[in-house]
Structures are given as structure tokens and as C-alpha cells.
Amino acid sequence: MLAVDVGGTKMAAGLVDGAGGLVARHQVPTAAGADAETLFGALAAIVGAALADRPAGADVVACGVGCGGPMTRGGMAVSPTNIGGWRGFPLHDRLAELTGRPTFVDNDAKALALGEGWVGAARGVRDFIGMVVSTGVGGGIVLDGRLLDGADSNAGHIGHVIVEPDGHECGCGAIGCLEAEASGTGLTRILGRSPVGAPPEVVARAGRMVGRAVASVANLLDLRLAVIAGSVALGFGEPFFAAAQAELDERARLDFARGAVVRPAGLGADGPLVGAGAVGWRGLGVDVLGHDTQRQGR
Numbered sequence: 001m002l003a004v005d006v007g008g009t010k011m012a013a014g015l016v017d018g019a020g021g022l023v024a025r026h027q028v029p030t031a032a033g034a035d036a037e038t039l040f041g042a043l044a045a046i047v048g049a050a051l052a053d054r055p056a057g058a059d060v061v062a063c064g065v066g067c068g069g070p071m072t073r074g075g076m077a078v079s080p081t082n083i084g085g086w087r088g089f090p091l092h093d094r095l096a097e098l099t100g101r102p103t104f105v106d107n108d109a110k111a112l113a114l115g116e117g118w119v120g121a122a123r124g125v126r127d128f129i130g131m132v133v134s135t136g137v138g139g140g141i142v143l144d145g146r147l148l149d150g151a152d153s154n155a156g157h158i159g160h161v162i163v164e165p166d167g168h169e170c171g172c173g174a175i176g177c178l179e180a181e182a183s184g185t186g187l188t189r190i191l192g193r194s195p196v197g198a199p200p201e202v203v204a205r206a207g208r209m210v211g212r213a214v215a216s217v218a219n220l221l222d223l224r225l226a227v228i229a230g231s232v233a234l235g236f237g238e239p240f241f242a243a244a245q246a247e248l249d250e251r252a253r254l255d256f257a258r259g260a261v262v263r264p265a266g267l268g269a270d271g272p273l274v275g276a277g278a279v280g281w282r283g284l285g286v287d288v289l290g291h292d293t294q295r296q297g298r
Helices: 036-052 091-099 108-119 178-182 184-191 200-221 231-236 238-251 268-283
Strands: 002-006 010-016 022-029 063-067 103-107 128-133 137-143 225-229 261-264
Touching: 002 036, 002 091, 002 108, 002 268, 010 036, 010 268, 022 036, 022 268, 036 091, 063 091, 063 108, 063 268, 091 103, 103 108, 103 268, 108 128, 108 137, 108 225, 108 268, 128 200, 128 231, 137 178, 137 200, 178 184, 178 200, 184 200, 184 231, 200 225, 200 231, 200 238, 200 261, 225 231, 225 238, 225 268, 231 238, 238 261
Parallel strands: 002 063, 063 103, 128 225, 225 261
Antiparallel strands: 002 010, 010 022, 128 137
């Protein structure tokens, strides 16, 4: 499976086998301020490099893509909030034309959730949210063993849950979204510099904002696990996750939500591409989540 990940900081392409193993990987920065064709040209180059890496005699059966949203169903038109050069960009059709293979596009955080449910930290769990806290904040929700899609395939956009009504302005135009308070982009605006090496109080606040949003989701959807990936969450590390868990414990007080946990993603840096591969396998009809798996204790 050709796997493609498109995010606000980087674009990557690789090959993912039927067991969720990442066979090859190529990556380039996402050029800030670049126009649509320049961005696609950079993506096309790494796609070509990944295809050239396929083992002798191996067939690449399809292309699976995870891309920042929002988008219309199937990635027919993508408008990632953190990639200004793509507004209504026909990503599905351009990649299908480039690769000559069946192509399946979904939100990158939904792809991450698929990957973590397939071979990561949520394997075997039928009800969870997978989150990416990175340049932006996204999410994918699995309920009863099935990934939620929504009308235009944008279900799970937890980054635009309001966590601080009098907080900072978000790129979407609202005030106090989780993305405005805890993403790399939001923290850069708050701090006036990169959040790398942020002071402990900033790390703790970002974690609290994430825990607050997860509590709302746990209360709303009767789930008890959030698997969190992304450069901000994983870069901040244990203090971030401890703050998120403490806030979740404080806010999720209903009997069915009490005991919900946040957990670092299990696939690390490979998660986005493994998730994109999972999008492709799912598109071909492979049950990557295993709908018949039994509920696991939390």
C-alpha cells in the first residue's frame, strides 16, 4: 500500500504492508506560503521516491492518504487549515492520476485513529478517540468498532471543541478552540516563539486543555480511552500527559466516563503513515479495526 501523509509541517510518503509494517519512508517540509502546484510538486516527488522503493516483484495495490482537514468526502476537495496554498484542492483526483491506482483520502487524525486501532495503542479497543496534537489538533473517533465519518468525512474534529470561552482566537475564526490553546500554531502565537522548550506552566496548561476536551468527548460518547500523538504532545512528554489525565479525572465525573484515560500513541513517528496505509486498506474493504474484537478492560 502506498501511504501518503499531508500535514502543516511536513509531507511524507511510504509503503505499508498488510500487517501494518512501514517498509519505506520519504519526507519533505511543507513549504510555508507555497502555492498549490508547488506543494503538489513536492508531494509528487516523494510519492515517486516511495514507489521506487517497492521490493522487487511487489505490487502496490492502492494509495491511502491522511490529510489535514477540513475536506469534502473522499478528499475530493481539501482545505487544510494549516496549509494556506490548498483551498478546495482536488487531492484525490490528482493523486489518483499521478499513481494510477485506487486512491482513498481521509482526515489525517482519523487515519491516525485507524492506525492506532489496527496495530497501535488502541488495538482491540472498540470505543476510543485518537488525537493528533501537533501543528494543529485533530481527532478520529471509533465507536462500536467502527470509525465515524460524518456527512463530509470530518467527524472527530476535537481541535475545534471550545475549551476556553474567553481564550485565544483560532484560525477557524472562533474563540477558545482547543487548537488555539494547545496546538503548535496556537502556542507559537501565545508565546511569540516556538513551543519547543516551553516552560512547565505552558506545558501543564496545554495538557489541561486537552484533558478538558477529552472529558467532554468521554461524557458525550461513552468512551474511556484517548490515544494521543503529535509533535507537541509527544514532545512535551510525561508532564503534558499527567496534566491531561488530572484534568480528565476532574471533568469526567459521570459513572460511565469515570476512569477514562489518556495514553501516548503507540506508533510514534510511524503513526501518520501507518494510519494512511490503514485508510487505503480500509478503502479496499479490509477490516483493519476488527469489528468482532471483544471490549477490553480499561
